[in-house]
Structure formats: C-alpha cells, structure tokens
Amino acid sequence: MRGVPPDGLIRHLSAADNFVIVGHVDPDPDSIGSTLALGRMLAGLGKRCVPVTPTPIPPLLDFMPGAEALVSAEEVSFTGHEHLIVVDCGLERTGAVSQQAGLARSVVNIDHHATNRGTGTFNWIDTDFAATAEMIAALGRALGAPVDRATATLLYAGLVGDTGWFRFSNTTPEVLRLAASLLEYGVDPDYMNRVMNERRSFAYLLLLGRMLQSVRLACRGRVVVARVTQQMRREVGADQTEGEGYVQYLRLVRDTDVAVLLDETLEGQIRVQLRSSPRVDVAAIARSLGGGGHARAAGVRLEGSIGEVEELVLERVDAALEDPSKESEPFAGSD
Ligand SMILES: [Mn+2]
Structure with missing residues (x-):
C-alpha cells in the first residue's frame, strides 16, 4: 500500500520558504519533471524556489516547461538560509550540490528508490510509487498547491518515463487515474510522444x-x-x-x-x-x-x-x- 505525504513534511514545506530543489546526475524525465513541478507548485504558494540539475539535461528534455530556468550545481551557492529538497534520488547522487548540503537549514528527501538511505531531515521514501512525479502530485494536493497545464505536463513526463509509457508492471490503477487527471489539466499525449520519442538525431x-x-x-x-x-x-x-x-x-x-x-x-x-x-x-x-x-x-x-x-x-x-x-x-x- 502506498503511503500518503507525512504530516511533518507538509507542515515543514508549508511553513518554510527559500527552497533549492535538485534531482540526480544524468537526469531523466522523472527527476527533471519532479524538480520543476515541485518548484512550480511551491512558487504557486508564494515561495521562492531555485530548480537545480547536477549535470546538464539531455536535448530531448529541453521541451519541459521551465527547463531554461534550471541552474547548474556549480552556480548554486548556499548562504545558510536555504532549505534543500532532493527528489528521485538520495543526496549522494546530486553531484556538487551534496557538498553544500551541510549549509542547508534542512534537507527534504522525496524518492521511490529502494536503495535510498533516507539521510535527510525529512524523508519520504516509498517504493510503492511508480515515479517520484506521482509522489509530487500527492504532495501538491496535500499542500493545496495550484496545478496548471505546465505542471501537469512535467508530472506526465515523469510518469511516462518511469512506467515505460504505461507498459511496465508499476503501471497501477493509481498511475492511470493520475494520468487521466493530468489530461484534464490539458496535457496532450500526442505532443508528449512526439517531443519525447520522435526528436532523435x-x-x-x-x-x-x-x-x-x-x-x-x-x-x-x-x-x-x-x-x-x-x-x-x-x-x-x-x-x-x-x-x-x-x-x-x-x-x-x-x-x-x-x-x-x-x-x-x-x-x-x-x-x-x-x-x-x-x-x-x-x-x-x-x-x-x-x-x-x-x-x-x-x-x-x-x-x-x-x-x-x-x-x-x-x-x-x-x-x-x-x-x-x-x-x-x-x-x-x-x-
Ligand atoms: Mn524515478
């Protein structure tokens, strides 16, 4: 049974401000989609967010709404006021960001990988979720964050990325219900297929x-x-x-x-x-x-x-x- 976002995590994110959000090196659609979607949700709640990628995004992911705002790990500097949120991996896979984590006021870790050791201040690790994007969607609902077409597009990219376009055995009824609701926010499945699968060299x-x-x-x-x-x-x-x-x-x-x-x-x-x-x-x-x-x-x-x-x-x-x-x-x- 998949869990729900922990109360402590929701209270923390509701109260805090000034977030740095990062996914893993060699980013994939779930890692980038989760980073940018959570950033948009928190920004929609009036909070400051800096989305980071530890290594450059592959050209196929340049369509992701807000990708141009991604900051490299070398460009981000912690001043002691930031809360770090690590998505879709543990801190050890965040490249240069991991070296600055000691300066963060808190480290939140949201992930669905069994290998995650949960080293954050607040950890929500649940392997029952098909994608971290699914967890971000649940978190957004719990926070009362606004969702628009761009956010839905980011979450959909994470879902199709980690379920192999709804073919792998992690494709649950919950995954398909979330996908259905993302279509209601305006996600275009044909467009998603074209930008993610039909833009090779x-x-x-x-x-x-x-x-x-x-x-x-x-x-x-x-x-x-x-x-x-x-x-x-x-x-x-x-x-x-x-x-x-x-x-x-x-x-x-x-x-x-x-x-x-x-x-x-x-x-x-x-x-x-x-x-x-x-x-x-x-x-x-x-x-x-x-x-x-x-x-x-x-x-x-x-x-x-x-x-x-x-x-x-x-x-x-x-x-x-x-x-x-x-x-x-x-x-x-x-x-
Ligand atoms: Mn993932």
Whole structure:
C-alpha cells in the first residue's frame, strides 16, 4: 500500500520558504519533471524556489516547461538560509550540490528508490510509487498547491518515463487515474510522444543500425547481446548521448530472458545495461559486479576490453539462468 505525504513534511514545506530543489546526475524525465513541478507548485504558494540539475539535461528534455530556468550545481551557492529538497534520488547522487548540503537549514528527501538511505531531515521514501512525479502530485494536493497545464505536463513526463509509457508492471490503477487527471489539466499525449520519442538525431538511427548488426544470441539462445563501440560512433558521427534506450530493442525476441547491451564510454569503461523477463533478477547480477538497479532493469560500469566484459557478464547471466531460486519478483521499474 502506498503511503500518503507525512504530516511533518507538509507542515515543514508549508511553513518554510527559500527552497533549492535538485534531482540526480544524468537526469531523466522523472527527476527533471519532479524538480520543476515541485518548484512550480511551491512558487504557486508564494515561495521562492531555485530548480537545480547536477549535470546538464539531455536535448530531448529541453521541451519541459521551465527547463531554461534550471541552474547548474556549480552556480548554486548556499548562504545558510536555504532549505534543500532532493527528489528521485538520495543526496549522494546530486553531484556538487551534496557538498553544500551541510549549509542547508534542512534537507527534504522525496524518492521511490529502494536503495535510498533516507539521510535527510525529512524523508519520504516509498517504493510503492511508480515515479517520484506521482509522489509530487500527492504532495501538491496535500499542500493545496495550484496545478496548471505546465505542471501537469512535467508530472506526465515523469510518469511516462518511469512506467515505460504505461507498459511496465508499476503501471497501477493509481498511475492511470493520475494520468487521466493530468489530461484534464490539458496535457496532450500526442505532443508528449512526439517531443519525447520522435526528436532523435539521424545519427541515432545510423548508430542503431550498427548496434543491430552486432546482435547475437548467447547462453543457449536465452540471452540477446549487442554492443556499441566508440568506433561505431565515429563512423556514423554519433556523440555519447546517442545510444540511450537501445537496450529496449534487445528485449523484442520471444523465448529470451535477458538482454545485455555493452556500451563503450568515452573514458574507456564498458557500461553494461541489463534487462530481463520476470524469470531473472538482473539487479542481483549487477550488484555482484558492483552495480545496481531494479530486478528487471539494472546496470554496471566495468573496466576492461569489451570482449572481456562480455565474457564476464555472460558467465554471471548464465549462472543466474541455471539457478531457479534467483527468479525475481514480477516488478519492472526504471529510474
Ligand atoms: Mn524515478
């Protein structure tokens, strides 16, 4: 059962003023949508808010209402009067903001990740919510904050981002009821699909072609593996941001349980993305290698050549396929 916003948190936010709101590094639609939506709600209650992003937003999120007002972590300076609100992550994932948190009058933490350690002054951590945006919507109602079309658009972006456009198993009746109410505030689903899914570069498509040429089956046909290398990126003129989301294509094949995408980073590390059917817990595999994530969507960054990393990861995946006790809960979340 999902909880309600704690009374102490509501009283604190109602009484306080002068907020700095921040989400996580490598921001996604839920993190940015939650940051900006909460900022708009608190501003609507007459409060001063500075929305912050620890690392730049990807070009696909530039449509978000108020994105131009986002401040970088380096630009924000705490004077001892600010209340810090951390959304969609713990303080440790807020980049340079975390170093200034000691200067904040209070730290509020609102998140739905199981890994959150709840180190704030006020913590509302609830893994039953599909997205932090869902929690922000509930908080806004509890605070009596005004909601307009822009705020609804931000919340909708967070919801579709974390539920895979209402496809993952965290798509609850509550999620769809919230989505319905956001449409009543004027959110346009067709527009949201176009700005979030249909604004890739041509190089994105060319690089996808290269990735698909590398695809193969492993572990007795139960695993789909592919890679993206720096050489492929150079050949098609793609930058590092191109390649985001490719792993979803590796989940399309029937009777396979795990998708593995090996992506060579600029720094020479191998970013491993894992996706799975309910039969395999890829979070356990990622954790065994030093990474983390959800049962059906997890990842890790490893040192070594792409061939060495592939061999190591496939060994672990193969062992998990052999072990029926490792079968995961039927939950599929995302960030
Ligand atoms: Mn989230």
